[in-house]
Amino acid sequence: QQQVKQSPQSLIVQKGGISIINCAYENTAFDYFPWYQQFPGKGPALLIAIRPDVSEKKEGRFTISFNKSAKQFSLHIMDSQPGDSATYFCAANNFNKFYFGSGTKLNVKP
Amino acid sequence: DTAVSQTPKYLVTQMGNDKSIKCEQNLGHDTMYWYKQDSKKFLKIMFSYNNKELIINETVPNRFSPKSPDKAHLNLHINSLELGDSAVYFCASSQDVLGVGELFFGEGSRLTVL
Numbered sequence: 001q002q003q004v005k006q007s008p009q010s011l012i013v014q015k016g017g018i019s020i021i022n023c024a025y026e027n028t029a030f031d032y033f034p035w036y037q038q039f040p041g042k043g044p045a046l047l048i049a050i051r052p053d054v055s056e057k058k059e060g061r062f063t064i065s066f067n068k069s070a071k072q073f074s075l076h077i078m079d080s081q082p083g084d085s086a087t088y089f090c091a092a093n094n095f096n097k098f099y100f101g102s103g104t105k106l107n108v109k110p
Numbered sequence: 111d112t113a114v115s116q117t118p119k120y121l122v123t124q125m126g127n128d129k130s131i132k133c134e135q136n137l138g139h140d141t142m143y144w145y146k147q148d149s150k151k152f153l154k155i156m157f158s159y160n161n162k163e164l165i166i167n168e169t170v171p172n173r174f175s176p177k178s179p180d181k182a183h184l185n186l187h188i189n190s191l192e193l194g195d196s197a198v199y200f201c202a203s204s205q206d207v208l209g210v211g212e213l214f215f216g217e218g219s220r221l222t223v224l
Contacts, residue, residue, distance in 0.1 A: 034212070041218075042198075043202070044213075044215050046212045096166060097166060099155075100152070100153040100154070102151070103153075105151075
């Protein structure tokens, strides 16, 4: 049973556009929601993270929107660039266990 | 200087063999993990150690045995390899034992079982 559901599986965006990736969870005990970025042949690296006591967090072009009542959170990438092309994973944490979404492969076309 | 390093990066072996993957972190973190990433890119936790003590053991077959000689090292030994073990195995570390800190991943060890 997948604890965190992520969509879409893949995404193609034109350079300068907005990329949006969505995640949903069921376990209300989750208390930390990071997004990881993975380039081919590399390990995932933390991009941005949020706690459930805030509804939005922005770092540069990356924004997490968090809806606690709907148990959903999303990653928005503004002004998407070809260098953003990677696989993105949402995750949720509960007592040292990180549960990852299935990943979204983002392709930003020049 | 690599923060979390794994060896080997690639491993090709026959079914039934035994193999090990080594992991070292130089970040001074107390908690280390093994994750498995399958062909569909799904990342699943296998084990977690805090200061050499096993704290998470997900439903992983007994053929997988982690060993942590000290808090900077976490190795993974796999006995009697099966085709389904083919995956990329990631070592990771974090400072916060409750897991709300950042996970630092190694570059992965791609295991192919023939």
